[in-house]
Amino acid sequence: MPRVAIVCALAPLIINACGGHEPRETGRQSAAAARVSAPQDTSFAGTTAPVQRAARPGTPPRVLRSVAATSGPGYDRVVFEFAEDSVPGYHVEYTTKPVRRCGSGDPVSVAGAGSLVVRLEPAQAHDARGNPTLAERERALGLPAVREMKLVCDFEGQVEWVLGVVAAGPYRVLASPGPGRLVVDIRHRP
Amino acid sequence: MTAWLRAAFIVLVAACREAPVGPCPSPRVAGSAAEQAAPVVRRSPFDSAFASAGAEFHVPPALLKAIGWVETRWEMVQGAEEFAGRAPAFGVMALRGAALGRGAARAGVTPEATRRDPLANIRAAAALLDAFADEAAIDRSRNEQWSGVIARYSEIERPDGRAAYGREVDRALGGLPPQLARAPAPAPTACLPPPPPGSGGAPDYPPGVWRASPNFNARPSDSTGRVHVLIIHTCESNYTGCWSWLVNPASQASVHYVVSEDGNEISQLVHESDRAWHIAATYDCTLNRRHDCWLNGVQSNDFTVGIEHAGFASQGSFPASQLEASATLACDVTRDRGIPRDWQHIVGHGQLQPATRTDPGPNWPWIAYVHRVQALCGETVVDDSAPFNDPALAAAAVPAAWTASDTTPDYYGGGYRWASTQPDATDVASFSFRLAAPASRAVDARWTSGTNRSPHAAYAVISSAGDTLALVRVDQTTGGGRWRALGTWTFPAGWNRVVLLRRGTAGSVVVADAVRVRQ
Numbered sequence: 001m002p003r004v005a006i007v008c009a010l011a012p013l014i015i016n017a018c019g020g021h022e023p024r025e026t027g028r029q030s031a032a033a034a035r036v037s038a039p040q041d042t043s044f045a046g047t048t049a050p051v052q053r054a055a056r057p058g059t060p061p062r063v064l065r066s067v068a069a070t071s072g073p074g075y076d077r078v079v080f081e082f083a084e085d086s087v088p089g090y091h092v093e094y095t096t097k098p099v100r101r102c103g104s105g106d107p108v109s110v111a112g113a114g115s116l117v118v119r120l121e122p123a124q125a126h127d128a129r130g131n132p133t134l135a136e137r138e139r140a141l142g143l144p145a146v147r148e149m150k151l152v153c154d155f156e157g158q159v160e161w162v163l164g165v166v167a168a169g170p171y172r173v174l175a176s177p178g179p180g181r182l183v184v185d186i187r188h189r190p
Numbered sequence: 191m192t193a194w195l196r197a198a199f200i201v202l203v204a205a206c207r208e209a210p211v212g213p214c215p216s217p218r219v220a221g222s223a224a225e226q227a228a229p230v231v232r233r234s235p236f237d238s239a240f241a242s243a244g245a246e247f248h249v250p251p252a253l254l255k256a257i258g259w260v261e262t263r264w265e266m267v268q269g270a271e272e273f274a275g276r277a278p279a280f281g282v283m284a285l286r287g288a289a290l291g292r293g294a295a296r297a298g299v300t301p302e303a304t305r306r307d308p309l310a311n312i313r314a315a316a317a318l319l320d321a322f323a324d325e326a327a328i329d330r331s332r333n334e335q336w337s338g339v340i341a342r343y344s345e346i347e348r349p350d351g352r353a354a355y356g357r358e359v360d361r362a363l364g365g366l367p368p369q370l371a372r373a374p375a376p377a378p379t380a381c382l383p384p385p386p387p388g389s390g391g392a393p394d395y396p397p398g399v400w401r402a403s404p405n406f407n408a409r410p411s412d413s414t415g416r417v418h419v420l421i422i423h424t425c426e427s428n429y430t431g432c433w434s435w436l437v438n439p440a441s442q443a444s445v446h447y448v449v450s451e452d453g454n455e456i457s458q459l460v461h462e463s464d465r466a467w468h469i470a471a472t473y474d475c476t477l478n479r480r481h482d483c484w485l486n487g488v489q490s491n492d493f494t495v496g497i498e499h500a501g502f503a504s505q506g507s508f509p510a511s512q513l514e515a516s517a518t519l520a521c522d523v524t525r526d527r528g529i530p531r532d533w534q535h536i537v538g539h540g541q542l543q544p545a546t547r548t549d550p551g552p553n554w555p556w557i558a559y560v561h562r563v564q565a566l567c568g569e570t571v572v573d574d575s576a577p578f579n580d581p582a583l584a585a586a587a588v589p590a591a592w593t594a595s596d597t598t599p600d601y602y603g604g605g606y607r608w609a610s611t612q613p614d615a616t617d618v619a620s621f622s623f624r625l626a627a628p629a630s631r632a633v634d635a636r637w638t639s640g641t642n643r644s645p646h647a648a649y650a651v652i653s654s655a656g657d658t659l660a661l662v663r664v665d666q667t668t669g670g671g672r673w674r675a676l677g678t679w680t681f682p683a684g685w686n687r688v689v690l691l692r693r694g695t696a697g698s699v700v701v702a703d704a705v706r707v708r709q
Contacts, residue, residue: 058504061426102546103405103443103467105489119546122426126441128279129346130434137440153470154435155443156539156549157426157502 043074046170046187048094053175055089061122061157062088062180065133069141069149075187076145078163080120082180083133088123090175090182092116094168102153102160110164111140111147116171118184122157145169145186228364229259236264236282239312247297247316248330249323254316256362257343258282260355266308280304281311285318289345293318319343350401351434358430361454392458395522398447403437403459405444405467410492414485417462417527419494420520421469422559423539424549429500433457436498443467445496447523453515462527468496471543478542480599481534490542495523503540503551517559521566530673531564532571532602533578568709571602572621572688574702578603585685587620588702592692598638600671602704606637609702611644611694618650618689619702625654625683632678632708633688637701639670644698648691649676654684666701673706 063083070077082088095117098107125134137151146163153160167189174183230252234240240258244251258264261284279286285293285304293314294304303310322342328335337356344355392398409415425432429450436444436459445468448457460466469490475483485493497516501508520536529535538556540548561580564571572584579585588607596605607619625631635649643666651660662676676688688705 058502100470101442101467102470103441104407105467105470105472105491124427124435126431126435126438128428128431129344129348130351130431130436130438130441131347132438132440153443154441156423156547158546 044170044172044185044187046172046185048168048170050091050093051171051173052091052093053089055122059088059122061124062086062120063127063133064120064123064125064159067134067136067139067149067161069139069143069146071143071145075185076141076143078118078146078149078184078186080118080161080182080184082123082182084180085178087175087177087180087182088120090173091119091121092171092173092184093119099152099162102155102158108150108152108162110150110162112164112166114165114168116163116165116168116184116186118161118163118182119153120159120182123159124157125151125154125159144188229362230255230364234258234264236308236312239282239309243309243313243316246313247320249316249319250333250336252363253319253336253340253359254283254312256359257315257340258312259362260358266311281306281315282308283311283315285311285315286345289318289343290314292321296321315343346434348434348437350437351430354430354434392456394462394526395447395456395458395519398456398458398519401433401437401457401459403444403466404439405436405442406460406464409463409465414488415465415492417493417495418529418535419490420523420529420536421490421494421496421539421542422516422536422550422554423468423496423498424501424503424505424551424554425498426502426549427500429455432498432500433459445498447496447519448498449500449512449516449519451500451512452509453511453513456515456519462495462523465491466496467491468498469494469539469543470546473542475599477544478537479534479596479601483599495527495529496539497523499550503549505551506553508550508554513555513559513562517562517566520559520563524563525567531560531567531569533560533604534600536560536563570623570707572623572705572707573603574607574619574621574704575603575605583624585622587622589617589619591617592619592702598640598670601638602636606701606703608699609692610696611692611698611700612696613693615692615694617692619692619700620687620689621702621705622685622687623705623707624685625681628680628682629709630678630680633676634673634706634708635664635676635688635690636673636704636706637664637666637670638703639666639668639701641667642699643667643670644694644700646694647700648694650689650691651676651679652687652689654682654686670701 064080065083066081068079095115099115099117100107126132140148146165148164150162152162165186169187169189171184171186175181234255236258240251240255244254262282264282266282267279267284280290281304290304291301294301296317297310297313299310299314304314319339322339323330326338328339340356340359341352344352346352346355392400423445425448429448433448435441444460444466446458446460446462446466448459471490473485473488473490475481475486497519499512499516523529524531538550538554557578570583572586573579574586574588576586592607592609594605594607633651645665645667646663647666649662649664650658651662652658659679660677664674690700690702692700694700
């Protein structure tokens with residue numbers, strides 16, 4: 001499993017990628033949400049600081065093919081799944097600045113008191129023919145921690161989502177290969 | 191080849207017919223690239239596979255070869271791992287998803303072999319085309335009947351995208367003689383009216399192809415909406431993927447122009463007078479040599495025109511033909527919009543939006559690019575600093591005692607030089623330009639103004655023969671940051687020059703920034 005070993009070496013913040021805790025696909029299920037089984041652990045410390053891992057320069061873009069959000073005991077989970085075996089670089093951060101669409105610069109508002117930005121690069125949510133790979137680009141969730149999520153950028157190799165959260169609480173980021181999935185868990189308020 | 195040229199023409203017409211609102215196929219950008227042999231007549235690493243798979247599945251080998259060229263330039267793509275911008279595709283034929291599975295099954299090879307093995311990949315593609323041809327019940331001996339099969343193979347949903355794909359296959363097959371394009375074929379009634387000869391029909395840049403994007407709005411009507419900066423981007427994808435995404439309303443992004451990899455085609459997506467959506471950043475003049483700080487906080491789309499280039503910010507170099515086509519376009523835009531061709535007005539996306547963008551990347555050849563834009567627009571600039579000069583055409587000599595500075599903004603290049611006036615000074619800042627033949631040229635000078643500047647700064651215009659043609663005095667206390675006309679003279683061939691004299695009443699300074707010579 002050299003790929004897993006590399007992920008571990010590069011990203012100590014990826015808690016579960018090496019331990020086999022990450023939910024694995026079982027059986028033939030099409031929806032990404034169905035692939036995300038119940039969280040194994042119901043509490044984690046998490047962080048409110050930025051979490052990031054840069055892609056190697058020259059890495060080809062990953063194609064985002066599904067986004068799923070579920071609520072489990074203690075936290076909400078958002079899963080970004082890619083068409084390839086590994087995840088792109090990512091930068092996850094709470095922001096207090098206005099979130100803007102990366103093309104128009106128009107400000108975007110989301111429900112909730114906090115905005116967690118998830119930037120993926122190099123990545124795209126459309127195929128090489130100009131067709132979107134995700135039909136749903138805004139989603140009202142109403143989960144305990146995550147109220148809403150919006151795709152605010154899919155341009156020049158960057159995909160950016162903003163998650164509207166009830167409060168800017170601790171979160172963690174997990175990555176797993178084959179297919180590449182980036183998991184963002186946001187803790188419920190105590 | 192004759193038959194295939196005809197087929198290419200039919201592909202073009204058929205693709206056009208399928209485009210209910212799309213533009214008609216247009217000729218190439220005139221003079222933007224040297225003519226080359228059509229890809230199908232060049233040798234490829236997979237010629238024997240194209241031949242054998244074509245024979246096996248009754249698909250013309252030249253068609254397989256042309257599609258392979260369009261899809262991958264005959265590279266073995268391995269999903270996202272090998273070929274940027276074509277993430278879901280595999281192999282020479284860029285098979286993907288269900289199509290890969292279907293072609294593999296029909297060819298009797300495994301999906302894994304189809305992804306990894308060139309022959310299996312080409313056979314699977316041939317089998318897929320064979321299946322499409324069967325389902326469409328085409329007469330395979332009639333080349334024109336393949337056009338629908340090609341469109342289906344493309345998996346492009348948009349009619350104009352399918353048309354463009356057909357055009358790319360056409361080019362790979364050998365292009366289309368202009369006289370053939372004007373042959374009395376049935377008029378493609380579903381197309382927009384055909385553009386005039388030599389035109390791609392784009393509203394602001396006639397050689398370009400007009401592919402209107404819905405992603406734009408109006409610029410502000412006040413001074414913040416005046417177009418005066420050109421922004422250079424890279425798509426982070428290939429050409430077709432770039433423009434076809436930016437005309438999709440789902441993208442919520444756009445740009446005014448997209449230049450293809452080889453520069454053979456330019457798409458215009460948004461009128462220059464409208465506000466395209468290509469840069470998220472609000473303007474911060476500290477990122478742009480403290481130019482136009484009054485615009486700080488203004489959304490940068492309001493006053494800019496964007497040019498995307500097929501390719502990546504990380505690439506090591508850019509094709510010469512792409513740079514030439516882009517420079518030709520940039521000359522046109524700057525001339526039409528009155529945009530100065532300098533370092534504050536032709537800038538990179540990453541420069542103005544460093545938090546999240548780097549494009550067009552560290553290997554965009556800025557100096558050569560701006561020089562080429564200037565040259566195409568008939569001007570040569572001589573800066574006080576050598577790195578900003580084309581040594582074949584321009585050279586400056588400024589004494590070391592003249593102080594380098596960038597304190598006052600709106601200089602040309604990276605800064606300027608100044609010196610205190612003295613009544614008996616003999617030193618000068620010399621700006622030389624070379625002419626290949628005698629010619630009449632207008633000469634402009636640029637400085638940065640301030641209250642301590644000389645109101646009588648003297649420029650001497652000296653021919654390559656050593657004759658002083660004129661002595662022109664200017665007031666450098668005002669009018670800085672712009673080109674100010676000194677006059678027009680007829681110069682002999684060779685290195686002519688304009689020198690700024692230090693001599694003058696003590697108590698002020700003269701500023702040597704740059705000289706421009708234009709036709």
